[in-house]
Amino acid sequence: MANKLLQSRRQFLQKAALGGTVAGSFSLPIWAAPPQVNYAEVLPESMRLPGRGFTNYGQPSSYEKDIIRWISANQDAPGNGVSWAPLHDLQGTITPNGLHFERHHNGVPDIDPANHQFLIDGLVNTPLSFSIDALKRYPQQSKICFIECGGNSNSGWRSTPSQAAAGYAHGLVSNAEWTGVPIKLLLHEAGIQAEAKWAIVEAADGASLNVSIPLDKLLDDAILALYQNGERLRPENGYPLRLVLPGWEGIVNVKWLRQLRLTDKPVMSRNETAQYTELMPGGKARQFSFIMEAKSLITSPSLGMQLPDNPGIYQVSGLAWSGRGKISRVEVSADGGQSWVKANLQQPVMDRAFTRFSLPWQWQGQYAVLQSRATDETGYVQPSREELTTKRGTDGFFHYNAIVSWEVTEQGDINHVYGF
């Protein structure tokens, strides 16, 4: 039955494209309820006066002042915490720089790029030091990809469903165009010694954050990012220099990058032992679980939104992504997973980037449970919460990627529910 209520968007748009015949094949209004034009209304005030002048650097409209990153920080160490991107208020696939999620361990350092040096040493033939200006002379490449904190969605491990808005539960992930120097060029310039297998990467922040990264990833597709969505990195995203490892958890996309030391083994730092590991049912922990598995989330309609008292066709829309490659399929269910319909994927679908999916949905005031399920090009299918907790237990904190269920009541309220 839910199947009948979910329409293939392609099918719908094909019908719509038939033009004249559409008025016959749909009763107006199709979606919303546009009133007839009221010609009595006067011209808007904005047409009676000149508007404001130009700006050197623009800002959002004051009417959008509530579209913000939601902050959760340590009261005693305000630079230690996170801020979530409001995915439920965004559309498309690019995350604007002002709303890209943050995760800091000891705040955002103030680094003068004129004084910043990036060092490569350890198991290399020639240790090298690069100024930002020197790096800008190298070839640069761009990659539109997501970066997701390993701890994103961790409220999912709790025994009761969090009732935070979609972005404020799952928005420790953002998608941007990162541009910079392929680090393999610099490593080859320094000369990689045969015993080198890992790199110990250190940030110039107040946490002296450091992690270990397999050399193979650095030689594959790692970028020394200088630019984010066209402009220089934002301070909270690593200005003046950030390591970007497409598809890998946020912590290894080291911000405020200062040093890369080639070694034969990992350093076993706090952020790969005490943190960013997953406690398994047997009591052992998964470690170096770098890759973010396929995941999806319906952003509209989602928790906190109220469906108006106005039955008809609604657009179900959301985001899917995978650290292993392209999203190949997203299915949507309106009956808690009993039946699934393939959603439309916004083109072009890009490797390890946000993919927007959407599907028209007939809501006639019935109770419904909306879910989305992503499959990536490796064939990996996003698990249900039951499948995930069966495999990984319930003591986890990181790498939660289970299907999210939004309950829609007959009144049009939307809640987060488990058990589907």
Next chain:
Amino acid sequence: MANKLLQSRRQFLQKAALGGTVAGSFSLPIWAAPPQVNYAEVLPESMRLPGRGFTNYGQPSSYEKDIIRWISANQDAPGNGVSWAPLHDLQGTITPNGLHFERHHNGVPDIDPANHQFLIDGLVNTPLSFSIDALKRYPQQSKICFIECGGNSNSGWRSTPSQAAAGYAHGLVSNAEWTGVPIKLLLHEAGIQAEAKWAIVEAADGASLNVSIPLDKLLDDAILALYQNGERLRPENGYPLRLVLPGWEGIVNVKWLRQLRLTDKPVMSRNETAQYTELMPGGKARQFSFIMEAKSLITSPSLGMQLPDNPGIYQVSGLAWSGRGKISRVEVSADGGQSWVKANLQQPVMDRAFTRFSLPWQWQGQYAVLQSRATDETGYVQPSREELTTKRGTDGFFHYNAIVSWEVTEQGDINHVYGF
């Protein structure tokens, strides 16, 4: 000769990818001149202190405060003018929202979305009026594409070459992800009458800006944009609603969209008669020249930059775009067009979007004239300035897309020159 100095980037990266052998095949330093690491230097100050806390909406680094849109406005009507995107300071392909170019005829109106209505009337079966909330319920699509002012680069028509920076001469073009409702859905809902051939589109700004648009374009790929790079439109880019016509000149991408009236002929408004037409050699003018033809621009190195006294390999990088589809080829010359080498195109190359091209260049202190030439998938080749002025005369103001020549002196100064 210049041919030998320009290397295929693919070739270079393949070499670099060979790893160990590279140190042998290149003498260090390949690009810049990284000094040996100085281990005497102390830890950066930023590692000694906690950094600042989180922000609800981020801003650029204070060290980037000079990366701005350059404003040129009418002293007596400050809302009438332009601001250029600083393309010479940007990288990648996305233009961040704060730096997207502006062109206003009477300033930026302050429009409360709660009160804004979009009207469809004229030759339709049922005139309709939509609130912003009603529009948000419709299916939305995204398109990453450029928008270019018809007057971009118009200093090229002058008899002497302008010496403004690349972005401040050619930056009335920007590239963003626009998301909104395909307008054909709404037109079909209103019911298009047989005689309808054009739409008269009006803005809610202080200029009451209006233009005529062929109905076919609206039924093809026109988007009623609500979102720009993921967040709601910026005020200067049409908040709360903008018409986006991929590949067509900026003026018809109507901002602060208020009304669309279907008609059987164009309205012949000021902006399609007195303005946004091209005076031809015979004294007649081209009108309704909507499509922006293929164009390219080297952004680095470019005017105002100084090549350091440090010969070696430099990266030549720039942007190419076409209103007719995908860029199929960009060639770069270092000898004023005597010889050309194919540049690398950043993937994925998108339809009617910025395409970043790049190529390594050997500069040994020789005099050079750098040029780029774009070809799009229709086979259209960007003209030289001589070809363009021979065809269009020298009295033009709009639609200037000729090849740009940057002269590099033996001292590493870069100037804009004609005659190549």
